[in-house]
Amino acid sequence: MNQLIRCINCDDLFLRTPFDQFPEYEACTDPSSGIFQTLDRDDFQDFLRSHHGHQLEYLKVIGDSFISEKAYFEPVKTSYFRVTNGKERFVVKRFRERIEEPLKYQLIYGDYSLKCTRIEIQAEAIARQLEAEFKTSPLTQAEISDFLDLYRHIAKTVDIDNLERIPEESPHPLEVYHKLDDVSLVFLLRNCRNIFKGQKYPAIDDFINREKEDGVLLLKATYKVQLREMAPLKKRIPAPPVRLEKKELAEKE
Ligand SMILES: [Zn+2]
Numbered sequence: 398m399n400q401l402i403r404c405i406n407c408d409d410l411f412l413r414t415p416f417d418q419f420p421e422y423e424a425c426t427d428p429s430s431g432i433f434q435t436l437d438r439d440d441f442q443d444f445l446r447s448h449h450g451h452q453l454e455y456l457k458v459i460g461d462s463f464i465s466e467k468a469y470f471e472p473v474k475t476s477y478f479r480v481t482n483g484k485e486r487f488v489v490k491r492f493r494e495r496i497e498e499p500l501k502y503q504l505i506y507g508d509y510s511l512k513c514t515r516i517e518i519q520a521e522a523i524a525r526q527l528e529a530e531f532k533t534s535p536l537t538q539a540e541i542s543d544f545l546d547l548y549r550h551i552a553k554t555v556d557i558d559n560l561e562r563i564p565e566e567s568p569h570p571l572e573v574y575h576k577l578d579d580v581s582l583v584f585l586l587r588n589c590r591n592i593f594k595g596q597k598y599p600a601i602d603d604f605i606n607r608e609k610e611d612g613v614l615l616l617k618a619t620y621k622v623q624l625r626e627m628a629p630l631k632k633r634i635p636a637p638p639v640r641l642e643k644k645e646l647a648e649k650e
Contacts, residue, residue: 399415403482405453411441412502413441457480458480462478464509465571468569468570473496475491476490477622478491486508488509489504506626509624511571511620511623513620514619516617517617519617523608526604531597536593536597540593543592544592547588561576573620575615575616577614586602
């Protein structure tokens with residue numbers, strides 16, 4: 398099990414995993430020998446040594462608070478999650494700058510939220526789908542472009558927070574697809590009457606009903622992580638352990 402440990406004095410973090418005691422293999426300095434030497438590695442012991450005499454505590458990750466700035470499979474990225482020591486809450490920033498670096502953990506006083514920066518329609522996919530489905534009585538380019546303009550107008554007016562999220566449609570955590578609400582759907586259908594005449598109208602009605610749930614009519618919202626940092630409350634760090642004082646006394650004698 399992973400354990401997140403904080404040094405209260407320095408605010409340094411350490412994530413203790415079952416792997417931090419695994420030895421690391423390194424190529425031998427003499428390449429002709431073709432052997433690898435094993436380096437003993439115990440990162441946790443290093444952490445304990447550099448925070449000797451400091452007060453440490455465990456932090457508990459607050460469930461479901463994990464958010465990443467890039468796709469799940471990207472190795473170099475920044476992620477955030479909320480943690481608590483039972484009294485205070487913090488944000489942890491997890492990051493690395495290069496693929497070969499180990500992940501770093503930074504404690505941040507404050508919180509984060511997600512801000513929607515853009516709502517888009519899937520214009521190219523919609524146009525492709527319309528062309529593919531209206532084979533027998535093809536739509537004109539004007540009809541397709543009027544439909545896209547109408548849909549873009551709707552995308553501009555919706556309140557994204559009221560739309561149902563379809564998160565499984567995107568591998569990117571900050572790009573989330575949303576389903577159109579009923580009011581916007583009625584508006585869309587009603588205005589399609591002005592664009593599509595005759596048998597094209599019931600056909601577009603069918604198209605909209607097929608694509609609205611999980612198809613090309615989903616709206617794509619792009620978010621960004623907004624960090625709100627706060628000044629830390631004055632920390633109460635306990636006095637150094639007694640044995641230090643004893644040692645000092647012994648040195649004076
Ligand atoms: Zn420390």
